[in-house]
Amino acid sequence: MTGPSATGPAANGPDIPPSLAARPHDARRGLPIPPVNIHPNPGGGSHVDFTTINTTASTRLAVERRCSLCGEPMGYWVAFLGGPRAAELMRYADPPGHPECMTAALSLCPHLALGRHRRARADRPGAGIIPPGSHGDKPDRYLLGVTRTYRTRFIPEHGFTVYLPAPFTTVRAYLYGPDGRLHPATDTR
Known part of the structure; x- marks a missing residue:
């Protein structure tokens, strides 16, 4: 896969919005390192883990x-990305x-962009946590839904937030x- 350089997308790479390209790489x-993939270290500082979403950061950003x-x-429109079941x-x-x-x-995220790319095994450090009720299997397609509004609901007994779009x-x-x-499909509405 062709990936972005520290200054922007590589040749034949995806168009990266300026706000995403401006993130640390x-x-x-x-x-680019999304803010939801930056995690605090117990002893201070932080580390990047692309396999796990920082629930505190993601909830704060969504709120x-x-x-x-x-x-x-x-702005006016927001997007959600997930499988058909979501x-x-x-x-x-x-x-x-x-x-x-x-x-x-x-196209940037290897887990999404490449069909054979799998999550790290759960017994490996930094493998991430699959939310309760999730099966962890990769869907055969991804749907990007665009809406105006959404709600957030933190589920304390599981320690994660669920996002509920309109x-x-x-x-x-x-x-x-x-x-x-991954390629655009023809069944888009």
Whole structure:
């Protein structure tokens, strides 16, 4: 996969919104670091973990109506990204973001962009935590839904927030092609 450099997208790479391109970049992968992937260290400071969402940061950003990927205020439209089941239930474990940032994530995030890319095994350090009720299986498609409003609901017994969007005005589907990469599907509304 072609990834972004520290100053912007690589040749033939995705268009990265300026607010996302302005984020600090991971030195190893060259990817912008979303604020929801920065975690506090017990002894002070912080570390980056792309496999786990910082629930405190994601909840705060969603309540403040800020993009989970770039941290900037969201305007009129917001987007949610997930599998068909999340769209059916209108319940998301991942926080909302700008439609442009979420679209960029489809090609920037290796877990999303590559069909064969899997999450780290749960017994590995930094493998992340799958929210209760999630099966952890990767869907065969991702849906990007755009709406105006949403609600957040923190579930204290599980220690995570669920995001509840209003009905979507636009839904774009993305499927894995024969090349193993995510591509826009034709069944978009």
